[in-house]
Amino acid sequence: MFEFVKCFYTVVGALFVIYLLGYSTFLIASVIAGSLDLYKESKKRRYHNEISHDYYVPVSIVVPAYNEEVTVVDTVKSLLMMDYRLYEIVVVDDGSKDATTQVLLDAFHLKKVMRPINRQIKCRKEQNVYEAVVNGINITLVQKINGGKADALNMGINASRYPYFICMDADSVLQKDSLKYIVRPVLEDDTIVAVGGLVRISNCAVLSEGELVDYHMPWNPIVGMQILEYDRSFMASRILMDKFNGNLIISGAFGLFKKDMVASVGGYDASTMGEDMELVVKLHAFCRINKIPYGIRYIPDAICWSQCPSSIGDLKKQRRRWFLGLFQCLNKHRRMFLAPEFGVVGYISYLYYLLYELLSPFIELFGLLTIVLAYMVNLINVPFMIMFFLIYALYGAVLTITAFFARIYTQNIRLSVLDVVKAVYLCIAESVFFRFIQAFTRMTAFFGYKKKKNVWGQIKRQKIQLHQTSEEKGKMGDAK
């Protein structure tokens, strides 16, 4: 019996080593690829390797909103300041219970119109359509029956006029030059069907005229740890996956899509919680099955500032949604798993998300159970285990701080010494504590799954910190 247990532990130990080394290798490859890419991009900018074109790929910005009366007006105001020639704003109020529509009507003097909606994609019915032109920019507000975020986005696509659309959250702010950057890949390559931008956390940033004027690492550790987590994800792994056209996620907070291609795949899937990921995976599948040349790109220069949860409760709600979305998406597209027709998307991207994102909480739980069992039968070296955990945590912290500094030097961000100290401390805290919160949230995500699977994931909203010059205030006054 003892021999069997020993044999079992040898196999389990070997599998865990392979699993951990696989993950560590992916992380180090991501950070190195990310750093090299950011260095290359910085050199490109210095030596005029940019398309300095008078951009006008017309773009519709779709803003789905549900109970967003606190932030939606600021969001639309910030969108009116974009440094871009031709775009429109389409806000979709998905049956809000608060005064989302009313605050927009008051702020921008929208007029009710009898606009017939071009229903290319299935979505729930519109109740009212309002329009206005502010500073030459068309604003459309569609008030519709509640159907969830995906349904609201589908309505926004139907109501949009231009061949490309941007999806964003109603609590987010686009940096002034972000449209210019996000359409660049489309100009560089006609086959691009989607482009993801960099999402940064706005809780600790102050923006003026759509530009960052003040940025500090926050005191709230929940926010601070998410900043570092976003840096590691957006400045490392997405850059690596971009190298082989393998990104499966474009954040719902900021992404550009080719409308006819999205319509061809049926738009956002209203039955999943991770509609943003599902759309990207669907685009990969559609293009690969039909042998359509395509590209899905990620551009770290196109920046969107988004609020993150600042309490454990809100964070758990958000992560639960993300995890269930991931599950639904991977389950729906399970035929991609190691399938030759999907190439690297099936072999690397899908495999990565399956093993290291979806199954990780269960593998970690299994690991914990085997440790307890090994301890009981005296098959574990406790000092070694603690040392290994510490090495792994330190490795995670060093990786995160590397990604953090990669962003600092490439985006010319100035930080105080205190910010750097906070960043280092938070990197360690993130590596030691944050992963347990994540793991716990993921493990418990399926509780109440059926009941809550299609509801908007609301977190507590704060007013966006926008500094406005007197000139801008005047401009906004025109709209009133």
Added chain:
Amino acid sequence: MHILSIKPEVILYVYMASCVAVLVFNVLYIFIDKYRGRRLEHQSLEMVDEITGQIQQMEAGVDVREEYFTGLIRRLKKLEKLRAFELSMEEIRRQMPAGRTEKYLEQMRRVFLELVPVYEKRDEIEQAYFASLVEKFGIDKGHTAYDGLMDFMIRMVVHKGVFVRENALRALYMIGNKEAVLAAWEKMEDNEICHSKKLLSDGLLKFTGDRGELARLLFEHRSRFDTRLVLPVMQFIRFLGEDFRKEFLELLSKETVDKEIRLEAVRYFRKYPYEPVRALLQRFLQYHEYLDWEYAAVAAQALESYPGPDTVDCLKEGLKAVNWYVRLNSAETLIMGLKIPKKDLFDVYNGRDRYAREILNYVTEKIEIKGQEMELRETDV
């Protein structure tokens, strides 16, 4: 007892060391970048004095010494010096009237020619940068004969890097040699290069030579090119003028011609009305149910340049189309383009087709909203 037969912690140590190396690289880069910025500023200030001195000598009728060029070529082989040269020329252009720097830059042609073999071997970022400077300083402008510089630019248009291609094309447009642009087009065709259509068409507008002649030359060779290279030429022609109406009508009339090309021809005839096309455009709208909807939608827009009762009747047909864009474009052309009064659309407003009524009402409301914005702007002024 150790349950693992290999030592994963060693691998983690190696990875951690790699991470620390990247971290050190990042931190060092921050400091080196700051130092490099200061050094670049210093170098470019030195060059400003040097170049200003050369310009003054040239104005005084003294020829530039051979050693100056030899020294400059040697220095500009280094990327940082080339950047310093760019910054110093920018500064001098700010200080002096445009005419004073021209003669000096003409002399720089031989320097750039000597630099071609050097930068041809460099990575794509440096090649693209070299091409951008050729464009920026008008090196080779107006030259008719092919030589090393123009050849290099033509070779670059088939590079896999989009910036290299774009900067090389811009340099060719700036040089203004139509034969060189044709050669670039042929090279892109032969190498199946997919450069953005929009960049190509807008780029052609920057051509400094005779644009009409360039358009004629590229259009005459269209049979040699794929649609992706013909379309930018047609879009370029649309911005130039009406000299191609017969040729475009021929393209539009042939059903075997690529759809994108025929649609581009319809757009051309919107801008430059041509009576023989009227019936053809109307037919696109009348038989929209049997055609690709895009022909009908684009034709509905183009018909704003062909007023008359026949066009109005045809557009009223368009209002009944199944496709939303055909209905919207027909309504916009009727109300905004042809300015047909409401009474003349009485039959539609009171007709049985709800979709036709709705789209007309919507276009009317859109005009009102635009009018309100204009009023607000005027009040503000």
